[in-house]
Amino acid sequence: MTNIAITSQCNRSCRYCFAGSVASESQHMDPAVFEQALDCLHRSGITQARLLGGEPTIHPRFSDFVSAVEGRGFDLLLFSNGRMPRKSIDRLRRFPEDRLSILINTDPLIFGKGKNQDRLRQVCRAFGPRLHLGYTIDSPGADLGFLLDAVSAFGLAPQIRLGIAHPSPGAENFFLHPRHYLAVGERIGHFLRRARKRGIRIELDCGFVPCMFAEADLGLLQEIGQLPGLRCNPLPDLLPDGRLIPCYPLARVAGMNMDADSRCAEVQDLFTRKLAHLRQAGIFRCCNDCILRSEGRCSGGCLAVALQRLRHVPFAVPVPGRLALSPQAAASPCRGDEPSDCAAVGRPGPAPPISWTIPYIDQPPSFWKQIYSLYGNRIQEVYCPLPGMVLPSGRPVQASRYLDGFLRSSPLPVGIIVNPVILPQPVDRIAPFVIEKLRNLQNIGNLQGVSVADYGLALRIKEALPEISLTASVLMDVAKPQQALLLGNLCDRLVPSTRIMRDKRALQAVAEAFCGRIRLLVNEACVPDCLCRTQHFYEMAYSVDPPLSLCRRFLDRRPWMRLTGAWVLPQHLHLFDGIADEMKLAGRATLQNPEHYLQVLDAYMTGSPLTPDRIGGGPASPLHPVKIDEGFYRATFTCGKRCDSCSICRDYFDQHGMG
Amino acid sequence: MRTGAPMGSGAEVFALPVRQAFLVCNPVAGVSALINGAALKSLRQQLSGVALPESVSASVAELAALLNQAAPCSQRQDQAPLHPQFLGILPTRACNIACRYCDFGAGAASHRTMDLRMARAAADWYAGFLQRSGQDLMEIHFFGGEPFIARDVVETVVHRGRVLAARNNLTPHFEVSTNGVFEADYARFVGDYFDAVILSFDGFREVHDLHRPMDSRRGSFEEVRQSAMLLAGSPAELCLRCCVTTANVDALEEIADWFCREFRPAAVNFETLSMNAKSQAAGLSPPDPYVFARSYYQARKVMQRHGIRSVYAAAQSMDGNCAGFCPVGRDTLIVSPDGRISSCYLPQAAWRQAGLALDVGRISADGSVTVDADAILRLRRLAEDKPRCINCFCRWSCGGGCHVSHTPPGSSLQYQDYCIQTRLISASMLLDAMGEEQAARVLLADRQAMEALALQRSDRIGVSR
C-alpha cells in the first residue's frame, strides 16, 4: 500500500468526501497496525510514508506515528484539510524539513473568517514551501482562482493538485457528473494559463479524461507532463482496521486484509487483476467507440464513475418451446451467491473467461511480470521459437537477449513453436534434436506445450514426450473437416488455417470434426487462399531478414481484398462464441514495439475496440484506421467468400474512403 | 476628413437604447458595443456614407467597419437538398397527467398509439436517407402527449435506431420531452438509452402541482422529483424545463438554485406560458414580460455560478439562422400516430386554426414514405415572412418564435409580451457577453429604460425596412 489512512474521523464534512464508503471497525488505526504498515512499506522498498484519513492529524497517537515514520527513516507525505491540532503542528515542525511534504485539500474558505480559517492560515504560514494545495472539483461552477492567490499569499510550494470528486458507493457523496466534465475542462484550461503566468505547476489527480479538454489545453498539459486519460490504476489504501482497498470509491469492489508478507506491488497487481474485466466499462456510453481509447490514450476515466452506469434488474423469462438445450446448457451454472435452493443442485461453475496464447517478445522480466499482474491466468502460454537455432519456426529470427531468463523463470507458462512451413530435412533426422531440446526446456522451466506444423514431427514428439500438450499449428493449414479427421487425437488442440477464419460455416465444420480444443489465431491478416502463402512462410522461416510482403503485389491491385483477411477485431470476438475454446495472438508487427504489443494485448483481453490497422496483423491488413461495424463483419463472416460476384467489401472499402 | 463607409447591403446593424447609452450590434457578425449618444450619431453618419471630420475618433470608424459586415447568408437556399434537423416521433398524443396549461390537446386526444411497423418504417426511411445523403448524425426526438405511455413504440424505435446506426455507421442521438411521471425502473431505461431528456418541472411543489396535476386530486411533484433525481445520476443530458407563469416568476432565482444543487442538470430551460383556453379557464397567466426578463436574468446568474447552462430558447443562438429555434422551416419531419409527417409537434387543429399548413408528408403502415418537397420549400420561407420581425434585432435568434402562437399569418405588427421579454433578455445577454454586466443589471432594474428598449419600433441603425 502507499496511502495509510490512520483514522476515519474528520473535523470537516465535505460534501464530496468519499471516505464514507468504508465502514471501518476501528476509527483510529492501532499502533501495532501502523507498525505493520511501515514494515510493509519497508519490505516493498518504498521510502515515503503517506498518511491520510479522515483527518490524520486528529489521531490521538499522531505524534507517535510521525516519530515512528521519522525514526525508521521514511519521508513523510501528509494529506490534510489543514485544521490541525496545535500539538500536531508542533510535531510536524520538528520533522526534518527536507523529508516532509504536506498536501492541504482546501476551498475558497481559506480566505474566510473564523477560528478554523485562522488555523488553516496558520498552518500555511508555518509550513510555507513544504506545503502545497489541492482542490477537489465537484461542480462545473468551481472557481479555481483563489488557489493561485493562496499560493502567493502564504508563500506555498508553487504546485497545485486538482482532483475530481468521484462517486463512492455507500458514501452517497456529491460528485462531478461526467456531463459536466467538458465545462470543467474549459475552466481548467483557463486556470492552466493563469497558473503558468505565475510559475505555478498544476498536477492532475486520477480520473481526468482527454475528451474534457480542448486540443490547446491538452498541449499545455502535455508540456507539464500531465496528460490525462490513463490515471486510474489506484495505489492501494490501507484502512485503520488493516484492510487494503484499491481506493475509497472502489472499496466495495475489491479489498483484502494486510498480512505479514504483504508487498505493495503485489497488492496492487492483485487489485489490478481483480478489476481488469471491469475496465471495459468507460465513463461515457461512447467510450468503447472512442479513438482515444482504441489508441491507448485513455482508459475510459475513473472506474468508479464508469460503474455508476452498471445496471441489474432481476428478471425472469419463460423458456420458449423451441429452445433446444444441450445437456451442459440445461445444467447451467449456479454459483455460491445464488439462493440456497438453487445452490443445492450442485451444478458446475461458470464458463471461465477465454484463455489466450501470446507471442514472446524480447523484453526484461518486469515486462512479463506486468503482463502476469494484468492478466494472470488468462494467459495460457507465451510461445517462442525453439532456442538455439535447432529448427526455425513460422516467425522470423528475433532478438533473444532475455529469452534464456524468460524460459527459466517466466511467471507465465511457456509454449514452443516448431512450425516451419517446410522442414529443412526429413523428420527422422530432425526429430531427435528437437526432442532433446524440448526435454531440456522441460527440465529448466515452465514448458507447457509445443506447436507443430508437420504431422510426422508431431508423432515423434508425442511418442517421446507424451506429457507435453501438442498443438497443430496454423501452418498445418487445416481448413476442412477431413483434415481434422486425419489429425485425429494426435494433437490436443488445433489452430485452424487462416484461410477459413472469416468463414463461419467452415470453422464450425472443422471444430465439429476435431476432437480436441479449437484455438483461434485472431490478429493475423492473411487473405484467404493467398497465392504467396507457402513462399512467404518459407522466407519467414529461413530468411535472415524479415520477409517482404509478397501479397502486396496483388493487394495493391485489389486493395479492398484487405477487408477479407483473417483478422478478428477485439470488439468482434464474441462472434466466435461457440467455436473457439481459446484464442491466440500473432506477433507479426507488434514484436517490434512493446508498447504496441501491450496495446494490442490489452484490447483483446478487454474487448476494447480497435481498427484493423492497429491489431498488428501484418502486411495484408487494411492500411487505414477504418471503423469496422459489426454488421459488415457479421455479413462477411457468413458470406461464403464469393468475392468474384459480391461487392460488399468493395462497397465498404469505397464508402469508407479507403481507396 | 474621414470618408464614411456606406452600410453594406446585407449588413444587419441595430442600435438599442440602454438608459443613457446605446447597445449597437450586428448579431449575425457577432459584433456588439456599448457606446454613448455622440458616438452613435457619428456611427450613423459613418454607416450612411457621410464624410466625418478628422476629430471623429478612429474607434468609431473601426467599430463601423466591424459592424458593417454583410450577413454570411445562412438562410436556407430554396433549392438546397432536404436536411432534416431531426426525425420526430409522436408515439401518442395521449398523456398520463392533466396539466392545466396543456396546449398539446392531450386531454382530448385519442389514446391511439403509433403502429410499431410504422415507427420502424420512419426510422428505416430516415437512416436510409441519412446514408444516401452522406450525413452521419441520426437524431430522433420523441414528443407527446407523453411518449412513455406508448413504451412499445419508444423502445422499438430506440432499439431499431441503434441497430440501424450500427449497421450503417451512423451516430444515433435520442432525445425525449417528457413529464417524468414513470416508475423508477423505467427512469433507468430512459437515462441509459437517451442522450438528452427534456423533463418538464415547474419548480417547487406548490406551483408544480398547481401547474401539472396528475388529476383533480393529486399533483405530480413527487413522481417528477424522483425521476429528476434518477435521471440526474444517469448518463443522459438532463434538461429541466420550467414553464413560467405569474405563480412562479418571482421564484426563478430560487428554482434555478435548487435545480442546480439538487439535480445538477446539463441545462435549465425557462419558457413563459403560452395562453390557451385551458390555461385561461384554470386561471393561469403568463408573467409580466418585464418581470420575467429580470427574473430570468437573475436565475441565469445563479446558474452561471453553478456552471450550468440556462436556456430561454428565443435568445439562445445568435448563429445567424433566421429560422430561429422552432423546428418548422428546418425540414424537420415529425411523425404523428396516424402517419402524418409534419414540421410541428402541435396538434393539427392548432396550426390549422392559425391558418397554417404544416404537413409535409405521410408514412403508411406498409412502410412507404412520401415527403412533399414543395411543402418543405414553403416552410423554409415561413420564417422569413414575418413583418413584425423585420426591424427587430432578435430576428436572427428568435425567428419570430412559434409560428402558431406568436406570429401566425396576419398577426399584428405590435410587439407581443413574448417579443418584449425576448428583446430584453437578448439585450442583457449581449451586454453580459461584452462584460457589461452592471449595465445589464441597471437596465433590468429600471422599468422605464426597459420599456424604451423593448418597445422601440425599429432597431435598425439605418433605414427601417
Add this chain to the structure above:
Amino acid sequence: MKKPKALRCPEHISWIVDCGGLLLLDFTGNRTKILSCSEGAVWDLLTRNRPEKLRIFMISVILGMEMDDAAAFLSDCLESWLRDGWLIPCEGA
C-alpha cells in the same frame, strides 16, 4: 437433463448500455461479454415484463425479421446466454 421452464439473470451479472451495444459483466467470474445492438435489444426487452408474443413481435420489428425468425433469434440468444452462465434456470424450474 430436464429442461428448465424459465431463466433468470443471476445477481452477480450486471450490464452497461454502450453506444455500440450492451456490456455484460460477471462479478464472480471476472469476465465480460459485449452484446451487439441486436442482442442488446433482446436483453433489454427481457428486463421488462411483456407478454411473450409482444416481445417477439417487437424483436421482429426491431431486427426487421419475420416472427418465426425473431422467435428463433430469441431462442438462440437465450441458449447462448444460458450456456455461458449469463442466465441461469429459475429455481424450481
